[in-house]
Amino acid sequence: MMKENLVKAFNAQVNAEMWSSNLYLSMSVYFAQSGYPGMASWMKAQSKEELEHAYEMIDFVIKRGGNIEIGQIDVVPVAWGTPLEVFEHVYEHECHVSKLIDDLLDVAIKEGDKAAQNFINGFVNEQVEEEDTAQTIVERLRKLDGHNLVYMDDKLGGRK
Numbered sequence: 064m065m066k067e068n069l070v071k072a073f074n075a076q077v078n079a080e081m082w083s084s085n086l087y088l089s090m091s092v093y094f095a096q097s098g099y100p101g102m103a104s105w106m107k108a109q110s111k112e113e114l115e116h117a118y119e120m121i122d123f124v125i126k127r128g129g130n131i132e133i134g135q136i137d138v139v140p141v142a143w144g145t146p147l148e149v150f151e152h153v154y155e156h157e158c159h160v161s162k163l164i165d166d167l168l169d170v171a172i173k174e175g176d177k178a179a180q181n182f183i184n185g186f187v188n189e190q191v192e193e194e195d196t197a198q199t200i201v202e203r204l205r206k207l208d209g210h211n212l213v214y215m216d217d218k219l220g221g222r223k
Contacts, residue, residue, distance in 0.1 A: 069179060070129040072170040073120055078134045079163050080117035084110045086139045086156065093143045099212070101220025102146060108222050109153075116186065123182050146212055147204040154197035161190040 065073075091106035121131050143149045164186045171179035200219070207215060 065127045065129040066174045069174045073124045077117045084113035089139045099216045101216035105219040105222045150200045157193045157197050
């Protein structure tokens with residue numbers, strides 16, 4: 064049985080993952096409406112991934128006897144700027160999510176819950192990849208300096 068403090072922390076993280084899913088879905092819609100179908104597809108895949116994280120956390124807490132409460136999801140932004148500005152926001156957001164995951168791990172450590180620590184470490188490792196991917200896209204978009212965005216759109220559209 065998970066301690067209540069850790070269950071609350073997981074509930075907060077589930078909410079954050081669901082908000083992240085909506086954030087990326089909003090970016091996907093923006094790109095689709097702006098004529099960047101590849102970037103829209105990339106963001107939609109990112110949205111699905113964030114929702115999958117929420118599902119994984121929900122399943123984990125339920126298996127451990129915890130009580131999941133789905134909270135209200137705050138509104139996400141709907142207006143964005145250039146593709147570079149959008150992906151800069153993605154990078155900043157992934158850094159924020161890394162901090163949230165680190166905080167969740169700190170609660171699991173404080174509570175001495177080894178199973179939760181092991182589970183959360185998978186997300187810690189994944190965040191290293193998420194930050195790196197976002198940073199790489201930002202660097203490439205900066206090098207393009209607003210040119211050849213169709214190439215980058217095609218490249219990002221290849222994400223499965």
